[in-house]
Amino acid sequence: MDKLVLFDAEKHFLEILWAAEPVKSTELARICQEKLGWKKPTTFNMIRKLADKRLLQNENATVTALISRRDLQRLESEALLQQSFQGSVPAFLAAFLEGRRLEPDELEALKRLIEEARS
Amino acid sequence: MDKLVLFDAEKHFLEILWAAEPVKSTELARICQEKLGWKKPTTFNMIRKLADKRLLQNENATVTALISRRDLQRLESEALLQQSFQGSVPAFLAAFLEGRRLEPDELEALKRLIEEARS
DNA sequence: GCAAAAGGTTTGTCTTGACAAACCCCACAT
DNA sequence: ATGTGGGGTTTGTCAAGACAAACCTTTTGC
Numbered sequence: 001m002d003k004l005v006l007f008d009a010e011k012h013f014l015e016i017l018w019a020a021e022p023v024k025s026t027e028l029a030r031i032c033q034e035k036l037g038w039k040k041p042t043t044f045n046m047i048r049k050l051a052d053k054r055l056l057q058n059e060n061a062t063v064t065a066l067i068s069r070r071d072l073q074r075l076e077s078e079a080l081l082q083q084s085f086q087g088s089v090p091a092f093l094a095a096f097l098e099g100r101r102l103e104p105d106e107l108e109a110l111k112r113l114i115e116e117a118r119s
Numbered sequence: 120m121d122k123l124v125l126f127d128a129e130k131h132f133l134e135i136l137w138a139a140e141p142v143k144s145t146e147l148a149r150i151c152q153e154k155l156g157w158k159k160p161t162t163f164n165m166i167r168k169l170a171d172k173r174l175l176q177n178e179n180a181t182v183t184a185l186i187s188r189r190d191l192q193r194l195e196s197e198a199l200l201q202q203s204f205q206g207s208v209p210a211f212l213a214a215f216l217e218g219r220r221l222e223p224d225e226l227e228a229l230k231r232l233i234e235e236a237r238s
Numbered sequence: 239g240c241a242a243a244a245g246g247t248t249t250g251t252c253t254t255g256a257c258a259a260a261c262c263c264c265a266c267a268t
Numbered sequence: 269a270t271g272t273g274g275g276g277t278t279t280g281t282c283a284a285g286a287c288a289a290a291c292c293t294t295t296t297g298c
Contacts, residue, residue, distance in 0.1 A: 007255065007256085008255095008256095009255075009256060009257085010255095038256095038257075038258085039257075039258050039259085040258090041257085041258055041259080041260090042256080042257050042258060045256095045257080045258090046256095046257095
């Protein structure tokens with residue numbers, strides 16, 4: 001896949017889809033009307049756009065995501081790391097720690113993660 | 120400061136400014152022409168736009184950044200963390216480790232960072 | 239004095255994201 | 269046959285980003 005660019009409206013839409021999938025397209029349109037104030041064509045246009053980007057599929061009027069929230073989070077994180085930190089997680093963390101103190105439980109959790117990553 | 124949104128062109132411009140500052144505005148326009156293919160007004164417009172955002176200043180035709188690369192990196196990182204991981208660094212790292220193995224020296228560097236963050 | 243350079247601003251064009259009005263087709267119920 | 273609902277598409281409008289043509293003013297050099 002090429003460089004993935006997602007805009008705010010697309011992300012909001014995906015959040016709704018993840019919470020509702022698998023979901024009938026008309027039901028999804030109703031939810032978007034309720035939560036985002038969208039009219040029906042807006043939702044169908046978004047469905048078509050994200051299907052073109054292969055992020056979801058709409059088969060037999062049932063919409064399912066082709067990418068999980070987790071995977072999207074990871075892709076976005078990697079993109080940021082690559083763009084701003086040359087892919088270096090330590091560089092990211094160092095920059096981050098400069099502006100903010102982590103809680104002890106956060107540090108413990110980080111330590112555990114690193115131990116697990118070693119094995 | 121409000122929620123900071125920077126677009127690609129702005130980021131590219133800032134990279135050039137950071138590499139050259141303090142720099143005469145006309146010299147900056149020359150560099151942008153060379154590296155980005157911009158004409159002079161484009162650069163001056165960008166200078167004015169980013170000055171409005173208080174990201175740089177142009178005094179006596181000398182341009183300097185008001186935000187360092189480091190600080191921008193941190194702001195972007197925090198925005199991503201907040202948007203996708205509810206501000207949790209461990210959650211970020213866990214998601215990240217799911218898709219990629221870190222090198223031993225990276226793990227060491229991370230461990231050191233965490234030890235230092237404890238004191 | 240005049241032209242060129244320095245240091246800009248104003249206005250315009252094109253592209254694209256965000257959103258929807260108008261419309262389409264099919265199936266089903268009455 | 270007609271109306272309604274389901275499931276969409278096409279086309280349009282508006283706003284904003286990206287970029288620059290045309291223009292402006294001041295200073296400097298000849």
